[in-house]
Amino acid sequence: MTQPDERPKKLAERLAPVLAQLQRQSVVETVTHRQQQNRSDLIENLVHRQQSAALVRELNKLNKADIGHLLNMLPADKRHTVWQELPNPVAAGVLLELNDSVAEDLIELTDETRLLAILESLDSDELTEIDDLIPNHVLRQAINALEANERHWVTQTIAYPEGTVGDNMSRDSLTVDEGCSIHEAIERVRSAPELPPQTDKLFVTNRHHQLVGIVPLIDLMRHPDHTLIRDCMDKDVVSFSPDDDAEDAGQAFERYDLISAPVVDEHRRLVGRLRVETIMDYLREVAENQALAKEGLKADTDLFGPILEGARERWPWLVINLFTAFLATRFISVFEGTIQQLVALATLMPIVASVGGNTGNQTAALVIRGLAMEQIQTGNLGYIYRKELTISLVNGILWGTLLGLAAWLLYNSMLLGMVMMAAVTLNLLLAALIGISVPILLDKLHKDPAMGSSVVLTFATDSMGFFLFLGLATLILV
Structure with a gap:
């Protein structure tokens, strides 16, 4: 059993050392600037490096979601200080956790070279999540740096209107041919470099790459190895079109207790996957928008903005x-x-x-x-x-x-x-x-x-x- 002192700390407790270090850094640099007039540049540089190192040590103890929460709650000057200290791969993950207004502020602050380096750490699905926040010329460079299939995916996805299933779907899904056996399907799962998040089923396609059914992962354990997928798959599939409304899809997820669902085009060809995490995040944003719109405000308003x-x-x-x-x-x-x-x-x-x-x-x-x-x-x-x-x-x-x-x-x-x-x-x-x-x-x-x-x-x-x-x-x- 986990001992009380081993349990994960509350968010406020995890962020407290970073906030204290930011306050200490501000006070120390202000005092140094006032007291060392003759050698202020040298002293300030040394103090800044010392305080920055202490800040980095504290930031390294936090995960990306916590750093994102921290940036959302900081005034602009301290927010910029923390952002500058983040390594590019960490900054990429943090960028996905930020409110739109905060993310836009930090993207505007970041020079083009570093911004491109940050975007290189994002996969194609993650890039589509923030494409509307990135300057067009930088986004084009980031897309052009992708491999051909990923470049096609990103270009296709960002073309869908906001609030549609296509705007919220991802490309990470496991598929299997209907002519495969259970044994081959299990090997397909085992050989995957990484299991996509919220994977609860395999999507079954025919030789024309059309969706014909699904197989829950648990069913792979219930049938003999030689059983063909077409003989045990579920043909009654809840699927969506990229042009469907995302709010309607969210209601379907709730109604049918879905964890993931296939997205198909007009020819029933599989084009993506919709995850419960993504659709719930979208519905939460819609709810926030409606609550603030009722009072004449925007959901992405920066509480600590100008x-x-x-x-x-x-x-x-x-x-x-x-x-x-x-x-x-x-x-x-x-x-x-x-x-x-x-x-x-x-x-x-x-x-x-x-x-x-x-x-x-x-x-x-x-x-x-x-x-x-x-x-x-x-x-x-x-x-x-x-x-x-x-x-x-x-x-x-x-x-x-x-x-x-x-x-x-x-x-x-x-x-x-x-x-x-x-x-x-x-x-x-x-x-x-x-x-x-x-x-x-x-x-x-x-x-x-x-x-x-x-x-x-x-x-x-x-x-x-x-x-x-x-x-x-x-x-x-x-």
Whole structure:
């Protein structure tokens, strides 16, 4: 049994020595620069070499994934310091672990000669993962340096649109001819220089290189050696086309518990393999994109990037938010006379808007998830509207009544309580309607359904909440 002190350290504990060394290096070099004015160049050079050696020793204790995480969490100056100390083969692996914005920053920092040396350490599959981050002229040189078959593979793969199966597939797969025996198939596996990641099956092809079935690796142990592959293979194969949507493929992986799956062209010829690791990484990125797009942000935003760049990225949605907030205040200004007569309205207005915003966001989240899972279709859209509006009506009557009673007790006005109940109920119905309609409309326009939904919902529930509450108060109380 593994002893407690032998267990792998937590990520924070593994990174702590490197972070401490970076801080120490910064302090020592700053002090040296201030104190050694006459011999500053010589002293600084010696100190820099000493601190760099100490940093390299600490970095050598980390794996590539940990170094990638470290670079993602460092400010730009320290990030550049660590990047410069990495050997080219290590830098190549680390590059695959970075956020796009961080990777672009480091690629831009790296001179062309070193960048080409780094790219030489990547295989063809890895090169296709970051092709969109590399300057075109450097990418062409890196592709031209590959062997002919790998060059053809990379050129073909990067031509597929982002978000397709072809953009996410790999070329590492084990194939066997249908006329082979179990013994020959086992030898094929044994003779492979390296078993491709997530290999759980052999792809069976005919003499025309067309996919005709699969053989799970475990089945190779269950049949006699002389059994032919065609007699024991599974012909019911879940396969994909390079042009298929990667999100649809991800749902199929979940539905059929796939670890890997073949990718075939229109003639059923095997062109690649889709792995569960790759497709799950893609789905995670999509989920991050949707979560941040809902707030008007990008998933590849560098948390430690330049301040001005971060501020500029948020300007468009800030402008929209300010504009919608200004419009909401115009609804209030229409009822200034009513508010002056009944000051209690000013204290109750935020409650109506807040409850509506919460309901709208909940409804929108369910609809966005349904669209992502392809559960919402034209045939069941009417049912979704009826269900969500009914839920909002029930919640509006229930919680609107409770809030109305509270307003009645606080301000000793039954009519004010009735206005509160009616406004909350109507605003919840409106919030549910918008929470369904906005994502559906964006999806019809081929836009991300999560993009800016919260901004639209906030504007609608705030402005209409104020309008309904103050409008009803004007009609009933004044």
